[in-house]
Structures are given as structure tokens and as C-alpha cells.
Amino acid sequence: MIWIKAKRVIKAGFVNFWRNGWISLATVLVIVITLFTIGSLIFSRAILGSMISQIQDKVDISIYFKTDAEESDILALKDSVSKLPEVKSAEYVSAEQSLENFKERHKDNALIMQSIEELGENPLGAMLNIKTKETSQYDSVAKYLESQSGTAGGSMIDKINYYQNKKVIDRLSKILDSAKTLGTAISVILVIISIIIAFNTIRLAIYISREEIGVMRLVGASDRFVRGPFIVEGVIYGVISSIIAMIIFYPLTLWLGPMTDNFFSGINIFQYYVANFGQIFLILLLLGVSVGAFSSYIAVKRYLKV
Amino acid sequence: MIYFDKVSKIYSPTSIALEEISFAIEPNEFVSIVGQSGSGKTTMLKLLLAEEKPTSGHVFFESIDVHGVGRKELHMLRRKIGTVFEDFRLLPNKTAYENIAFAMEAAGKMPEDIEKDVPQVLELVNLVDKSWHFPDELSRGERQRVAIARAIINQPDVIIADEPTGNLDPLNTWEIINILKKVNEFGTTVIMTTHNKSIIDSLGRRVITLEKGKMVRDDKEGRYVI
Incomplete structure (x- = not known):
């Protein structure tokens, strides 16, 4: 029924x-x-x-190392940074690779290319590109790196570009x-x-x-x-x-x-x-x-x- | 079988539809209710169908207080009462056949019973050839015959007809009255309201006369006297 x-x-x-x-x-x-x-x-x-x-993907922190920094020290720093919960990725770019990238970017500029040739040795240091999961987390990662710069491994850091970009990142x-x-x-x-x-x-x-x-x-x-x-x-x-x-x-x-x-x-x-x-x-x-x-x-x- | 016990319906102090109405209807009676417009005829039928609630008094149908029945069970009671209205009230989206079958479907009848009974009742009201027409493709007389077929299909104990001929020409009027008489002969109680003097006089059955909400006459073999 x-x-x-x-x-x-x-x-x-x-x-x-x-x-x-x-x-x-x-x-x-x-x-x-x-x-x-x-x-x-x-x-x-x-x-x-x-x-x-x-x-978000375009925003990152770049850490520039001094030219005399040891690759093993940099890799050790990369490992410790990667372990931070905020960090999504940390990419290592060696000094040679940096130079290659630089040359690639300026291949049409004869003056720069000539200068590099004349210099003979690699003026660029290695670098680390770090991306965090959220844009707001860059601050704490930058602070962490800052605290590292006092230590033995940290002294090899030449420059962290976060502070130049801070305003833009915050606004974004x-x-x-x-x-x-x-x-x-x-x-x-x-x-x-x-x-x-x-x-x-x-x-x-x-x-x-x-x-x-x-x-x-x-x-x-x-x-x-x-x-x-x-x-x-x-x-x-x-x-x-x-x-x-x-x-x-x-x-x-x-x-x-x-x-x-x-x-x-x-x-x-x-x-x-x-x-x-x-x-x-x-x-x-x-x-x-x-x-x-x-x-x-x-x-x-x-x-x-x- | 049907018993009105001191029933009043007062909409407002200046609008009194029914006042202290009491009467009883026995099985197999054919009762006509007459009176001018506004005398309370339709209200009386609405009270019996529980479409309206009385202000005071009780309406009994087979010893059940109609207004004590809950909304959820009301349809069970209504299946025992077939209704015919002046304005037909057919379902416009359904054919004549489907309108009649709807009452059976609503009552939960089996498909084979529906297939058997609907053609029979269509034959009774002489509409076999129009069974697949929609209401707006039928004449008024035909529509009213569909409505009567729908009212009787579930073999109710009572048929309530509210001015069933009010919208019809004389020929159709008599056809409807003859069908109602036939239904009554088969043993169904019929309660009909009407204005039509000649119908009442020719029927020679019980007549209840209302005037301004009061019952003024109740004659066994009544005539139309107002």
C-alpha cells in the first residue's frame, strides 16, 4: 500500500x-x-x-650568504629552517647557479656581461629562498634567522631581504x-x-x-x-x-x-x-x-x- | 445519523449565521434546506464538513462529534461524506476520469478497483465519452455530473450538495436532480441546499427552512414556502 x-x-x-x-x-x-x-x-x-x-607564491625571503660561506654550513641552516612549522619550502641556490641566473637575466646587457667576464671570479654568494605557508609568518621566520646570525653558522649570512620587503609583504x-x-x-x-x-x-x-x-x-x-x-x-x-x-x-x-x-x-x-x-x-x-x-x-x- | 445540537455560528454580533439550530437526519433521507441567500444554509453544510467551527453547540456524524476530530483524522471522516458544490470545485489540471479517480486514490483504493469503478460511475452520470476531457473542456452540466460522480465514487454514507443546480440551465438541473434521486434510492442520505422552488415541490421530501439563521420550518413532505 x-x-x-x-x-x-x-x-x-x-x-x-x-x-x-x-x-x-x-x-x-x-x-x-x-x-x-x-x-x-x-x-x-x-x-x-x-x-x-x-x-603568495611570489612572496619569499631570500638569504644571501657571503661568498666564503661553506656549502655544508648553508645546507645545515637550510635543514634547520625547513624544520620550522611555518616554512613551506626552502630552496638552495648555489653560488654557481646564482651566477648562471644572473647571466641569464642580463644576457642582453653587454656592459654587465663584460664586467662579469673581466671580474674573472664569481662575485655572487649562495642563497636560500624560503617560502612560508602564510604571508603573515614571514616575520617570525625572519626573526629566527636573525637569531641564527649571532651563532657560528649565522655569521656567514650577508643579508636577509625581508626587511626591505617588509612593508609590501605586510600590506599584501x-x-x-x-x-x-x-x-x-x-x-x-x-x-x-x-x-x-x-x-x-x-x-x-x-x-x-x-x-x-x-x-x-x-x-x-x-x-x-x-x-x-x-x-x-x-x-x-x-x-x-x-x-x-x-x-x-x-x-x-x-x-x-x-x-x-x-x-x-x-x-x-x-x-x-x-x-x-x-x-x-x-x-x-x-x-x-x-x-x-x-x-x-x-x-x-x-x-x-x- | 446526523445530529445538530443547539448549533450557533456567530461571526460578529451583527453577523449571526446560525442561531441555536437543532435537528436530526436519519439514514436514507433526502433533505432539502431552503432559505434566502445569507440565511445560513451554506454555513450549516460547512459545519458538517468541519470546514468551520461552531461558536457553540455540537454537530454529530454517526455519533462522532465532528469538531472533536483532530486535523490529522479529519480526512477519514470526510471520506464518508461526498460533497457537491455550486461552483463544481473540480481539479482543473485533471481530466474527468482523473478527478473521480483522485477521490479513490486519496482513500487508498487499489488500482484494479479504480479501473473497475470509475468507468461504472461515469456511465451512471452519462459521461463515458467525455472521460478524458479536462474540466474547462466540459459544459457546466457535465462538470457538475463529474463532481457528483466524484462525490459518490467512494460510496459515502451521505452526499452534501450545496446549491448543486445554482449555475445550471433547467435541463441540466433536472438531470442533476435525477442523479441525486437515483443515488438516494441506492441508500445514500442526501442533504441539498437550493433556491429552486420547482425542485422542492416536485421532490415531495423533507424540507428544512432557514430564515436569518433560525430554523423556521421542518416539514416531512415539505413545499417551498418563504
Whole structure:
């Protein structure tokens, strides 16, 4: 019996969806817009996230060693720095490599190249490039290195460039922090607004059927039997809308992909779409279905009082 | 079977719909309730269906106090009462067949019973060829016949008809009345409100007359007297 009733409710939901025609179409359209907004936020966050991590990646501390520093001492310092919990990576660049890099960078400048040739020996020392997990952690790492410079191993340090860059780094981490907070706040507000719009649209769609709901009650239908098809309809709205939204994102991201790739260098929005297709679809589907079902439930409840 | 016990319905001191109404209806009766507009006929039927609550008094249906039934069980009671309204109240998105089948589905009947009973009742109201039409594709008379078919499909103990012919031409009016008479002959109690003098006079059955919310007459073989 339960199976028969469930079958009737589900069938009635589909039939109502189909026969309501324009109302169903309009409701789906509004939910598509809602889900599209939310999907766009997911993509924006991905872009913002990749931008932030890229900027963060460009920030590092370089430690320049004196030319007479022993390689083994430097490597020992590198090991101890790597063990710090804040440090993400420490890269050792030998004196020869530094020179190579320098030559590579200035290969078009004949004067510099000539000077190097004339100098005969390598004027550059080895260096360590250190990256931390958060931009705010550079200060403590710099302090640690500072404290090391008093020791035997530390005396080989020529210069730590953090103090030259301190202001820029501080400012950057502040900007990144506020960008994250602002992004989250805007997302939350947009999500709430779009869900409220979808919710009200479904309520309006059911408002049209309010008399029918009363008739069903008078004919002897239980609350559940009246409500069931409306909830099924709400679920159908959600499923169809999430599929449409995902389909719209395909050509859109395909078109925007190269642009994002050039502009933000590092993230191609289309590749992101393809790579995270399942996850994004699941989020939109769950959101659409729950908004649809919940709105229907609330809306029908109002007219079930007969 | 149905018993109104000193029932009053007062919306506001200046708007008294029913005042101290008491009467009983026995099984298999055909009762007409007459009175001018605003005399309280529809309110009386709404009280029996528990669409409205009385200000004082009790309404009993088969010894159950209708207004003591909780919302969750109300639909069980309503399945024993078939309803027909002046404005038909069909489900616009369902065909004639589906409107009738809906009442059976709501009552939890098996699919094979639905497939058997709906065509039979469609035949009774003479609508077999229109069974797959939607309400807006049917004439008023046809719509009302669908509504009656829906009301009787679950073999209720009582049929309540609120001005069932109010929107119909004379020919359709008589068709509806004849169907109701037939239903009554099969053993179903019928309670009908109407304005129509000729119907009442030709029926020659019990007539309850209301005037400004008060019961002024209750005649066994009544005529339309206002």
C-alpha cells in the first residue's frame, strides 16, 4: 500500500509539473538563475583563490650568504629552517647557479656581461629562498634567522631581504585577508538573496493552486497525500534547474577560459569546470532540490488548513 | 445519523449565521434546506464538513462529534461524506476520469478497483465519452455530473450538495436532480441546499427552512414556502 501511494504521489508530481506548463517553466527559470548565481560564486572563489595563492607564491625571503660561506654550513641552516612549522619550502641556490641566473637575466646587457667576464671570479654568494605557508609568518621566520646570525653558522649570512620587503609583504597580506573576507560576505549575501527569490517563486506557483489544495482536503485526501505531489514537483524543479545551470556553464566557461588564463594566469576556468564538474553539479543539485522541496513544503502547509 | 445540537455560528454580533439550530437526519433521507441567500444554509453544510467551527453547540456524524476530530483524522471522516458544490470545485489540471479517480486514490483504493469503478460511475452520470476531457473542456452540466460522480465514487454514507443546480440551465438541473434521486434510492442520505422552488415541490421530501439563521420550518413532505 505504501508503495502504491508513493507511486501515485510521484506520478502526480510529474503530471502536475507537465500540465502546469508555463508556471513550471517560469519557476525553473528563476531557480536556474539562483543556481547560476551560486555556481558563478563557486567559480569566482576559485579564481580568487588561485590569484591569492599565486601572489603568495611570489612572496619569499631570500638569504644571501657571503661568498666564503661553506656549502655544508648553508645546507645545515637550510635543514634547520625547513624544520620550522611555518616554512613551506626552502630552496638552495648555489653560488654557481646564482651566477648562471644572473647571466641569464642580463644576457642582453653587454656592459654587465663584460664586467662579469673581466671580474674573472664569481662575485655572487649562495642563497636560500624560503617560502612560508602564510604571508603573515614571514616575520617570525625572519626573526629566527636573525637569531641564527649571532651563532657560528649565522655569521656567514650577508643579508636577509625581508626587511626591505617588509612593508609590501605586510600590506599584501592585509589586502589578501580583506579580499577573502569581502568575498565570503558577498557570497553569503548573494546566496541568501537568490534562495529567497527561488523560495518565493515556488510559493507563488503554489498560491495559484491554493483552491485545489482545499478541494483535495474536502474530497478526503490526507495532508501527506495533498503535499506529496507538490514536494515531488519542487524536487523536479531543482533537478532540471541544476542540469540547465550546468549546461549553461559549459559554453560560458569555454568562452571565458582563455581569458581567465591570460588575465589571472594560472587558472583556466574551463579546465576548472571540467575538473570539478561532479562536485559543482552535486552542490547545485542538492541546493536546487532542497530549496524546491522545502519551499513547496512550507507553501502547501499554509493552504492545508481546510 | 446526523445530529445538530443547539448549533450557533456567530461571526460578529451583527453577523449571526446560525442561531441555536437543532435537528436530526436519519439514514436514507433526502433533505432539502431552503432559505434566502445569507440565511445560513451554506454555513450549516460547512459545519458538517468541519470546514468551520461552531461558536457553540455540537454537530454529530454517526455519533462522532465532528469538531472533536483532530486535523490529522479529519480526512477519514470526510471520506464518508461526498460533497457537491455550486461552483463544481473540480481539479482543473485533471481530466474527468482523473478527478473521480483522485477521490479513490486519496482513500487508498487499489488500482484494479479504480479501473473497475470509475468507468461504472461515469456511465451512471452519462459521461463515458467525455472521460478524458479536462474540466474547462466540459459544459457546466457535465462538470457538475463529474463532481457528483466524484462525490459518490467512494460510496459515502451521505452526499452534501450545496446549491448543486445554482449555475445550471433547467435541463441540466433536472438531470442533476435525477442523479441525486437515483443515488438516494441506492441508500445514500442526501442533504441539498437550493433556491429552486420547482425542485422542492416536485421532490415531495423533507424540507428544512432557514430564515436569518433560525430554523423556521421542518416539514416531512415539505413545499417551498418563504
